[in-house]
Amino acid sequence: DSQMTQSPSTLSASVGDRVTITCRASHSVSNWLAWYQQKPGKAPKLLIYKTSTLESGVPSRFSGSLSGTEFTLTISSLQPDDFATYYCQQYETYSLFTFGPGTKVDVK
Amino acid sequence: EVQLLESGGDLVQPGGSLRLSCAASGFIFNDYAMNWVRQAPGKGLEWVSAISGSSGGIYYADSVKGRFTISRDNSKKTVYLQMDSLRADDTAVYYCAKRGPWELTNWGQGTLVTVSS
Numbered sequence A: 001d002s003q004m005t006q007s008p009s010t011l012s013a014s015v016g017d018r019v020t021i022t023c024r025a026s027h028s029v030s031n032w033l034a035w036y037q038q039k040p041g042k043a044p045k046l047l048i049y050k051t052s053t054l055e056s057g058v059p060s061r062f063s064g065s066l067s068g069t070e071f072t073l074t075i076s077s078l079q080p081d082d083f084a085t086y087y088c089q090q091y092e093t094y095s096l097f098t099f100g101p102g103t104k105v106d107v108k
Numbered sequence B: 001e002v003q004l005l006e007s008g009g010d011l012v013q014p015g016g017s018l019r020l021s022c023a024a025s026g027f028i029f030n031d032y033a034m035n036w037v038r039q040a041p042g043k044g045l046e047w048v049s050a051i052s053g054s055s056g057g058i059y060y061a062d063s064v065k066g067r068f069t070i071s072r073d074n075s076k077k078t079v080y081l082q083m084d085s086l087r088a089d090d091t092a093v094y095y096c097a098k099r100g101p102w103e104l105t106n107w108g109q110g111t112l113v114t115v116s117s
Helices: none
Strands: A003-005 A008-013 A019-025 A034-040 A044-048 A062-067 A070-073 A085-093 A095-100 A103-107 B005-007 B019-027 B034-039 B044-050 B056-062 B068-073 B078-083 B091-098 B105-106 B112-114
Touching: A019 A044, A019 A085, A019 A103, A034 A062, A044 B105, A062 B112, A070 A085, A095 B044, B005 B091, B019 B034, B019 B068, B019 B091, B019 B112, B034 B078, B034 B105, B044 B068, B044 B078, B044 B091, B056 B068, B078 B091
Parallel strands: A008 A103
Antiparallel strands: A003 A019, A019 A070, A034 A044, A034 A085, A062 A070, A085 A095, A085 A103, B005 B019, B019 B078, B034 B044, B034 B091, B044 B056, B068 B078, B091 B105, B091 B112
């Protein structure tokens, strides 16, 4: 099974900062990766799917990309509502979704 | 609007059983695979199980295989997770989620399962 790593595990940032979170699979199984945002006590929310496609209603300051084997979530200008934990998820087979360990974005 | 409402979470003793339900609305239920994902307190997300729209494909994480059973009733637009032989490390919030091609597009609010004596 593929293992997902995310970095950093915690990121301290200020409103207006450009934020980048990376995700890597132990072995590449597909180019399809999703990103979720989760706030305390709430369910995860899909932000990006198929590596770079923005889910409907998600602000355009969020973007996703792939370079080599490294997937990236970028928030171009961090807003107060963006302080949360972010998870990547790769689809390995129909039966297997693998989540990264998460990146917490908190206030610097 | 897609809505998923989980229920059935409770405090249960180790070795006990529990059945979770997830009632769906706002989409053609039998067209979509459904998944269960859990999150232990203070931890990350762990995929648990999936069932195809027709129930022809059923899948489990190794950590729950042989103990949990997923099923669905398309007439009731509900997916279930029967959990047997529960252990302390099954303690988590359990989410049901509607599946897209490669991602989980909609999530319920979660239901808490606590396994403790």
